[in-house]
Amino acid sequence: MKQRSSESRGRIMTTTPHRVVIVGAGFGGLEATYRLAGAPVDITLIDRRNHHLFQPLLYQVATASLATSEIAWPVRHLMRDRREVTTLFATVSGVDATRRCVLIDDGSEVPYDTLVLATGARHAYFGHDEWEQFAPGLKTLEDGTTLRRHILVAFERAERETDPARRAARLTFVIVGAGPTGVELAGTIAEMAHHTLPGDFRNIDTTKARVVLIEAGPRVLAGFADDLSAYAQASLEKIGVEVVLGQPVTEINREGVVFGGKLLEAKTRIWAAGVRASPAAEWLGAPADRAGRVQVEDDLTIPGHPEIFAIGDTVSINAWEGKPVPGIAPAAKQQGKHVAETIKARLRGAATGPFRYKHAGSLAQIGKRLAVIDFGRIKLRGTIAWWIWGIAHIYFLIGLRHRLSVALSWLWIYARDQRAARLITQGSSKVVG
Amino acid sequence: MKQRSSESRGRIMTTTPHRVVIVGAGFGGLEATYRLAGAPVDITLIDRRNHHLFQPLLYQVATASLATSEIAWPVRHLMRDRREVTTLFATVSGVDATRRCVLIDDGSEVPYDTLVLATGARHAYFGHDEWEQFAPGLKTLEDGTTLRRHILVAFERAERETDPARRAARLTFVIVGAGPTGVELAGTIAEMAHHTLPGDFRNIDTTKARVVLIEAGPRVLAGFADDLSAYAQASLEKIGVEVVLGQPVTEINREGVVFGGKLLEAKTRIWAAGVRASPAAEWLGAPADRAGRVQVEDDLTIPGHPEIFAIGDTVSINAWEGKPVPGIAPAAKQQGKHVAETIKARLRGAATGPFRYKHAGSLAQIGKRLAVIDFGRIKLRGTIAWWIWGIAHIYFLIGLRHRLSVALSWLWIYARDQRAARLITQGSSKVVG
DSSP: OOOOOOHHHHHHSSEEEEEEEEOOOSSHHHHHHTTTTTTSEEEEESSSSSSEEEEGGHHHHTSSSSSSSGSSEHHHHHHTTTEEEEEEEOOEEEEEETTEEEETSOEEEEESSEEEEOOOOOEETTTOOGEEETTTOOSSHHHHHHHHHHHHHHHHHHHOOOOOHHHHHHHHHEEEEOOOHHHHHHHHHIIIIIIIIGGGGOOOOOGGOOOEOOOOSSSSTTTTTTHHHHHHHHHHTTTTEEESOOEEEEEEEESSETTEEEEEEEEEEEOOEEEEEEHHHHHHOOOOTTOOOOOOOOOSSEEEEEEEOOOOOGGOOOOOOOBOOOOOHHHHHHHHHHHHHHHHHHHHOOOHHHHHHOOOOEEEEEEEEEEEOOSOEEEEEEHHHHHHHHHHHHHHHSSSHHHHHHHHHHHHHHHHOOTTTOOOOSSSGGGOO | OOOOHHHHHHHHHHSSOOOEEEEESSSSHHHHHHHHSSSSEEEEESSSSSSEEOOHHHHHHHTSSGGGGEEEEHHHHTTTOOOOOEEOOOOOEEETTTTEEEEEESSEEESSEEEEEOOOOOOOTTTGGGGGGOOOOSSHHHHHHHHHHHHHHHHHHHOOOOOOOHHHHEEEEEEEEEHHHHHHHHHHHHHHHIIIGGGGOOOOOGGGGGGEESSSSSSSSSSSSHHHHHHHHHHHHHEEEEEEEEEEEEOOOEEEETTTEEEEEEEEEEEEEEEEEHHHHHHHHHOOOOOEEEEEETTEEETEEEEEEEEEEGEEEOOOBOOOOOOHHHHHHHHHHHHHHHHHHHHHTTTOOOOOOOOOOOOEEEEEEEEEEESSSOEEEEHHHHHHHHHHHHHHHSHHHHHHOOOHHHHHHHHHHHOOOOOOOGGGGSSSO
């Protein structure tokens, strides 16, 4: 992509600064906004949520380990000191690329000179959307509290159930998909059942709960090195997770999950198997892959629209030494940074280059004092990996207050197996009976 | 009420312990359970929520100051080491006093020898139930997060509103009822508008938000001494709250609140004016006052049913030197303690006596460094009262973890006016547009 110095030089000299609209305040959108600090631009940051979510720890909300406010920040507050940034809490319904404006669902429009689409992804059910009602996924804070309610209510209902088969179904937790989220959910639910809950119930033995992790592929944590996958699987099995590999799920219904031609009765089913990009590609009529991800140019612009960038989970790009960039937070942040630098270079009339992804490493927590880290040449496992995992995640949180709060919550889980956020909310009275 | 030693003596000697069923895990029910520790009883503690809620700080959830998990505890976990206590997460639909069993809404029954009803109260609209949809009240955690969403969304919509009158209506917050909850809500919303939010918005000046506290009676904090009421009113006005006294609200609708024959346009209306007891009296066909509160005997038993106690906000009793016992946490706890001691005395065959309420004092926070405390002879106001208020509330939280967490949250609000729980959740994408 050539630099567009003719346009940018013009903009710099006018009194109206270059208008950048960023849709999505996830890792990519936020990083782009941060990196544009000091540039001669006016920024509008639009999100349909009022908060930035630290998605890598969302499974800890679902498993009652962390409170919602410990992994979320009001976007508006993060941009408090950036007077050139306007935060808009609104739902985008489309983009008019000809007139260069973003369409809001209330009928209003936000004009742009440069547009950055960082709209993320939702979980996808591979053409089986009807499975969603039986196996919720995990993307938003509400997904987290909904899943938390499912898990906690399952134990409560098992406590009151007298029929052994039905009780067993209540105490069976199936997680579909053994990527990092699936592994972390399975490991944490097993920890809860074995260490947090046992003393609290009178009729059930929560350590008898079955946690089943089902993966269509041949190993858990496919993005990690083979030996770390094997270690993760062994660790999961040691803490009580049943790992089922090479078994695609063929049916999910209110009774349970079908794989290998058999129904496993389970009242709690969690989907961690696939995502689908947000409709950014549809808004633009841009080429997309099967998962709906925009196929962007090598500088992250939309083909034919050098003034529109797309980043993060909503795009597909082979910028990792020719391989696809993984859908993880550091990748979105690197892309956000690249976009900001490209915009700044254009405004200066300087040359811009393609995006190149640098993989810092892959991390996954399996359970207490159990994690795997794949830095490429260096591979870590067990307690040392777990400490690095914890310290890294606290480091990446925004602000001292959240860091102290999460550290406090983890200290209590570590020392006393006590999870403070064991709250059944959102119509709790309705789910019983 | 006479002691019932004939029954109790028999129970002590049998191998089946005396069965106590406690409905409601609020302050009263929890205290009764705690105080029965060591007694020869089997306890079933039933609540339709899985958590005990520290209601005195619920307004801080509504105003984004505290996270839900900071003021709630899983009941089951609190009773972890009490092997004789069974916690039941269930909704009670009635009581069969003849067959001595509690009816659960799933059709099951829980038999009792002694029953303790500690089922609390909901807000009441004095015959105007249709007002509830326009002016929500504050009793449950969900009420807290719902109100938080209302308040935060009001500012968000005002930021996007271009019509001055509609913007003013978005930025007008009406609180009906100037008891402690109303005063604390009004004061905290004013603090938010003046100190937490100003830098975060670009189109609106949040310090121009109107916070209007309407009270039908002649003064705020009617339960406090006259001079403390006057001080509280002056303090509220100093931090930007408009106080309207002697004005009953005659209408609440989607436009605003009508009082004194005039409509005040306001998109956020909060009900803090009245409560109605839970249907315990109806379950028993017992005599009740206008607010639905059971009129209990002087030992807190139901007339004609010495084996059934009722305590807390669900009862009406003139046990405060002949005056009605106030509907506050310490009163419920004293009643719970009295019931536990009466049950234990009966089981020992000892004499029991009437309940007498001892008033320790009344506390209300008005704003930062502003509170009033009425200890009877000693009255405190301002900064010293605020510190005592804060320390007392942290002291009454359960467990070191919650105390540290709340202290951390308050430290950030105190030092930086930063409220961590500014999250719009529960269908957030739907409320915009």
